[in-house]
Amino acid sequence: MFRLQSSKVLAVEMTGDAVKAKNGSMVAYDGEMAFKKLSGGGEGIRGMVTRRLTGEQMTLMEVKGRGTCWFADRASEINLVGIQGDKLYVESSNLLATDGGLRTGTEFTGLRGASQGNGLFTTTVEGHGQAAIMSDGPAVVLRVSPQYPLTVDPGAYVAHQGNLRQSFQSGVTFRTLLGRAAARPSRCGSRGRTGVRAAERAEHDRGRRVRWPSGRSTRRWSRRR
Amino acid sequence: MAFREINAKMVEATVTPGQRLFSQRGAMLAYRGEVSFTPNTAGGQGGVMSMIGRRVADEDTPLMTVEGSGTVLFGHGGHHIQVIQLSGDTLYVEADRLLAFEGTLQQGTMFLGSQGGVMGMVRGQVSGQGLFTTTLKGHGAVAVMAHGGVIEIPITPQRPVHVDPQAYVAHHGEVRNKLSTALGWRDMVGRGSGEAFQLELSGSGAVYVQASEEKL
Numbered sequence: 062m063f064r065l066q067s068s069k070v071l072a073v074e075m076t077g078d079a080v081k082a083k084n085g086s087m088v089a090y091d092g093e094m095a096f097k098k099l100s101g102g103g104e105g106i107r108g109m110v111t112r113r114l115t116g117e118q119m120t121l122m123e124v125k126g127r128g129t130c131w132f133a134d135r136a137s138e139i140n141l142v143g144i145q146g147d148k149l150y151v152e153s154s155n156l157l158a159t160d161g162g163l164r165t166g167t168e169f170t171g172l173r174g175a176s177q178g179n180g181l182f183t184t185t186v187e188g189h190g191q192a193a194i195m196s197d198g199p200a201v202v203l204r205v206s207p208q209y210p211l212t213v214d215p216g217a218y219v220a221h222q223g224n225l226r227q228s229f230q231s232g233v234t235f236r237t238l239l240g241r242a243a244a245r246p247s248r249c250g251s252r253g254r255t256g257v258r259a260a261e262r263a264e265h266d267r268g269r270r271v272r273w274p275s276g277r278s279t280r281r282w283s284r285r286r
Numbered sequence: 287m288a289f290r291e292i293n294a295k296m297v298e299a300t301v302t303p304g305q306r307l308f309s310q311r312g313a314m315l316a317y318r319g320e321v322s323f324t325p326n327t328a329g330g331q332g333g334v335m336s337m338i339g340r341r342v343a344d345e346d347t348p349l350m351t352v353e354g355s356g357t358v359l360f361g362h363g364g365h366h367i368q369v370i371q372l373s374g375d376t377l378y379v380e381a382d383r384l385l386a387f388e389g390t391l392q393q394g395t396m397f398l399g400s401q402g403g404v405m406g407m408v409r410g411q412v413s414g415q416g417l418f419t420t421t422l423k424g425h426g427a428v429a430v431m432a433h434g435g436v437i438e439i440p441i442t443p444q445r446p447v448h449v450d451p452q453a454y455v456a457h458h459g460e461v462r463n464k465l466s467t468a469l470g471w472r473d474m475v476g477r478g479s480g481e482a483f484q485l486e487l488s489g490s491g492a493v494y495v496q497a498s499e500e501k502l
Contacts, residue, residue: 067435069497087481088453089437089495091445096481122481128445133453133497136366136434 063141063158063191071132071139071158071193075124079161082132084120086157092128099123123161132158137195142222144190151194151220153184160190194220288388289369289427296361297369297429299386303355308393309386310362311348319356326351347381351389360386365431365502368438368494372458375491376423379430379456382502388426396421430456434497446488450481452499459491 066072070088073080084098099121124130133139134157142149144163159165166185186192194200196219205211205225288307290298299307301321311325326349352358361367362385370377372391387393395418422428430436432455441447441461448466457463466486487493 066437067497069435070437070495085450085481085499087450088497088499089439089447089449089493091439091447094448131437131439131495133434133499135500136496136498 063160063193065139065141066131068138068199069133069136071141073124073130073132073158075126075128075130077125077127079123079125080130080158081121081161081163081165082124082158083134083156084122086132086134087124088131088133090126090128090130092126094124094126094128094130097123097125121165125161132193134195137197138199140194140196140200140219142192142194142220144186144188144192144222146189147187147223149186149192149194149220149222150183151186151192155195155219156184156186157193157195159186159192160188163188163190163192289386289429291367291369292359294366294435295364296359297367297386299352299358299360299429301352301354301356301358303353306389307352307358307386308349308389309352309358309360310382310384311350313360313362313385314350314352315359315361317356317358319354321352321354321356321358324351324353347384352386360429362431363502365433366435366496368430368432368436368455370428370430370456370458370494371426372422372428373425375458375460376421377428377456377458378419378421378461379428381420383431383455384420384422385429385431387422387428390424390426391428392423394421394423395419430494431502432494432496432498433500433502436494436496438492438494440492441487441489443488443490446486447493448484448486449493449495450499451483451485452501453495453497454485455494455496457487457491457493459489461487461489461491461493463487 062074064072064074075092075094081099087094087096137157139157150168156165163186166187167182168185169182200219203211203213205223288299288301288305290300292298296315299309301307301319308326314323367385378396397418436455439447439449441457441459451465464486466484467482
């Protein structure tokens with residue numbers, strides 16, 4: 062059972078079940094707990110190979126036991142997301158914990174991720190249960206409906222859920238390329254658009270930009286400008 | 287209560303004549319009234335011997351004495367501040383996490399090796415506490431800094447609490463702490479869960495844990 066102890070600390074009550082959490086994110090626990098690193102993070106050999114190839118490596122651990130376990134990571138704000146049979150798309154570095162029964166996988170995202178150096182792939186979480194995702198600064202939930210497509214800054218995007226179609230919208234012009242644009246080119250040149258088919262929701266962080274996770278894989282090409 | 291939390295990162299302290307405060311040097315943000323700040327070369331209370339003790343123990347964070355009558359705002363480095371009220375028990379905290387405390391508290395230095403011998407020293411090294419830690423004893427309030435918010439976890443004799451040494455901030459009460467290791471073959475080959483060392487706190491009291499694994 063996931064519960065927010067404060068906006069930055071996640072408390073999980075466990076009665077013999079398991080949760081998956083980001084490696085090293087445990088700050089305290091009482092009762093009896095066992096920590097085990099999940100090999101590869103995905104399911105089976107195939108998941109492992111995919112993760113290695115895509116660079117979307119999630120260093121996850123499995124926490125199992127009885128008692129309360131508290132998780133936190135670099136004082137990031139934590140948001141609880143309920144998943145009922147649908148799919149949550151989140152950058153692996155922003156995923157703090159999921160119920161043990163949820164499946165995690167890797168999916169191709171396209172240009173949105175690449176424009177922000179997040180790589181071409183993202184992590185998906187599916188099944189029934191809860192997940193805790195992190196954002197730098199409080200996140201807001203923005204609903205997306207077929208009539209009102211939503212455009213978000215890829216740098217402020219955290220995660221999305223539901224049946225959303227994404228297209229990449231670029232504001233790069235000749236002036237931007239010359240460095241004469243009003244805004245910083247990297248910023249205005251990377252307007253992402255979260256287009257929509259069915260009514261669902263997208264989550265995005267309106268405050269500060271999502272920060273660089275420090276342990277970023279160097280294989281992601283677009284970080285080097 | 288001498289300290290009032292203005293927001294998560296600032297506290298307001300009330301000083302009245304005869305009731306002095308100690309605070310980390312440079313942590314004053316603003317003040318009202320007739321308040322004087324005197325650098326405290328001794329680094330806290332006690333005589334020359336306790337000053338030498340702190341120097342040797344590397345627990346001599348520059349402190350200043352705050353006296354007079356008025357209100358003072360404290361804050362430092364944008365860190366979150368937690369006010370802890372002590373009523374007769376002892377608070378164990380790292381000296382550089384101390385923002386301010388009331389003069390009614392007895393300040394001391396504790397050698398970690400005295401609790402658990404060699405393992406106590408290892409624990410101090412692993413948790414980044416060093417071999418010594420600062421103790422505050424008596425009745426009064428303490429303002430402690432932490433990276434990210436702080437949560438308080440009660441410790442009861444039936445329920446010992448395990449804490450990540452890097453997220454540990456302070457503890458108070460009759461608490462025994464020891465370093466528990468869960469080193470397995472996985473850690474040896476670099477595939478550990480990142481939770482190989484934990485501080486096990488047992489007894490009765492409370493531990494304060496920050497929402498981050500970063501030092502101040």
